[in-house]
Amino acid sequence: MKKSILAIDIGSSKICAIIAEISPEGTIQISGAGIVRSQGIKKGSITNIELASKAIKAALADARRVAGTEIKRAIVSISGAYTKSLNSSGIVNIPNREITFKEISRVMHTSLYNANIPNEYEVLHTLPYNFIVDDQEFIEDPLGMNASRLEVETHIITTQKSNLNNLKKAVRGAGVEVDTVVLNGYASAIAVLNEDEKELGAAVIDMGGHTCDTVIHSGTAIRYNDFLGVGSHHITSDLSMALHTPLNIAESVKIKYGSLSAPSDDLIELPIIGDEESSHEVSLGVVHNVIYARVEETLMILAQSIDKSGLKDQLGAGVVLTGGFTKLDGLRDLAVAIFDNVPVRLAKPCNVEGLFDALKEPATATAVGLIKYAAGGYAPYEIDVNRQVRYRNEEPMEKPDLTEPSVQEPAEEEIPLPPSEEAGTIRIKSFDARKSADKAAGFGSKFWNWITQLF
Structure with a gap:
């Protein structure tokens, strides 16, 4: 089943909104677009939320008019202004000797946990650039490999929380919720680079x-x-x-x-x-x-x-x-x-089916890149702004719990009473309680036999 995507590139000179349909195979079909002059934005940051929302709403109205559909969630670009980047690393053991998606997710979150990120900054992207499997470096994709240890080196991109929140507030003011946020340079690279x-x-x-x-x-x-x-x-x-x-x-x-x-x-x-x-x-x-x-x-x-x-x-x-x-x-x-x-x-944006002439210009590279990102064109692995692990062509995965696993009590089991008993059920511990009951019954039987032998 096809899904509809709304992408909004919020630039200092223009705002571009694109609506596209993405098939289960990842094929993109552009169905609507709107481009308007920016307002309330200078050098990549929001300077007037009301004016920015007004401009975003105008671009959305044009895109919806052409596409004939209305989408309430969007993937949005953010400028590199007020961003900071750093590199980090993480390491985990592989208990079952085979690397699964769970271990890859865990090692990436470990590298994020190890990073020294200031309190006033929010993580936009955590991008691995080097997987190390048992001391073997630059593994393209460790999934399914046999190993005892997995390491990763990541490039982490952060932005000021106030900058990110102002961007989200401006988009919400236009009547749209922000689904995810992508650095505009990252989106542009997706649009113009080949493999x-x-x-x-x-x-x-x-x-x-x-x-x-x-x-x-x-x-x-x-x-x-x-x-x-x-x-x-x-x-x-x-x-x-x-x-x-x-x-x-x-x-x-x-x-x-x-x-x-x-x-x-x-x-x-x-x-x-x-x-x-x-x-x-x-x-x-x-x-x-x-x-x-x-x-x-x-x-x-x-x-x-x-x-x-x-x-x-x-x-x-x-x-x-x-x-x-x-x-x-x-x-x-x-x-x-x-x-x-x-x-x-x-470079211009690489060709996408249904790409309007106005979208074939270099100025729209970020907007087209956002659509390709939504279709699975991101890095092979990534932790996005929502702290979810993305795997190319797969749905985002929730972040794992990195705390120590707690010891859980055994599950309770319902055991029906015999027909002669009063209607209803009682709950006992399925293993420990049953073991204790058997032990008590055995002791009572031995004690009765001993008493009868004495008399």
Whole structure:
């Protein structure tokens, strides 16, 4: 039976809602979508819950109108702003010498329990990147293996509780409950990476309107994530100040003339900020220099982030750029130069059945990734924001009880009385009580025999 999924990508520049149907085989069919301009959100965080809820509601209304269905629960993206990441590890013994899903769940929760997470932070994802079975490292999937000990190393992504709660409150204000929350960089990676790139290692950078989110995949697992509060809107802001023209005009100039290729000496006429009736001429060379300076600085900071990860030598597939920022002409060539000639690819969301033209743009990678996540496209194993263990293509599993097992009393057994007895039943302990009764009966019989022999 098909199930309907609602995904909401809450970005700083736009909010995208997608409704899709997922078959039992994992096939995705997009049935509705809505994209509206963001309100009440700056640099990835909620700054006005009422305005954010209003924008989310508008996107939902468009998606529902197209799909002709109404869904009350959603999978929602969260920005990398105010996130912290750390690595942890766990180890468990295998009592039955065979690794089951129960042991994998237990070792992952043990690594989460061992992590030093501040009280004001909430865990978004616990992602294993190295399973160790009896000292044998980098096991892809330990399920079913024979072993006496299982270890795991995990990458744990956390966010401020206040940030997460404000996001949930804004979504609830739009009349929808939050089913689960996914880091937007993680969702974007699901949408644009193929299996070979995950295996070889790749850095995915989602370059949006106000933010850039980076995740590094190595060996099919996320090993690193980072956030930069700079996006294409900053180019617009720079142009507005440098050209002394209103923001909406600067945005139009960026879209129409923005390029990182060789500059032109042509002149364009622009209105003056504060006095739109007056205008002045500006060289396209100035426009080029302003854009180039901002993009170069942004890419250099991103390159430093990749260096800081310590995983640069594991990027066999290079860097994959996605997001609305990547539509800027000449971005790839400049990125190749700044990332030390590492392979660079500009990516759109991989094709999904029923994908509308508006959803085939790099800017919608996160939204499409959320749908693929809901269809089982997440990491092979993961503990999600609800502290449930997800196994690819399987339903989430509740977290196990890591406390010591308590000794339970034997179950009580109902024993009917003989027909001559008064109607009803009595309860006795099934094993211990019966044993005591038999023992008492045996002693009474021996005592009676002894008395009769005496007399």
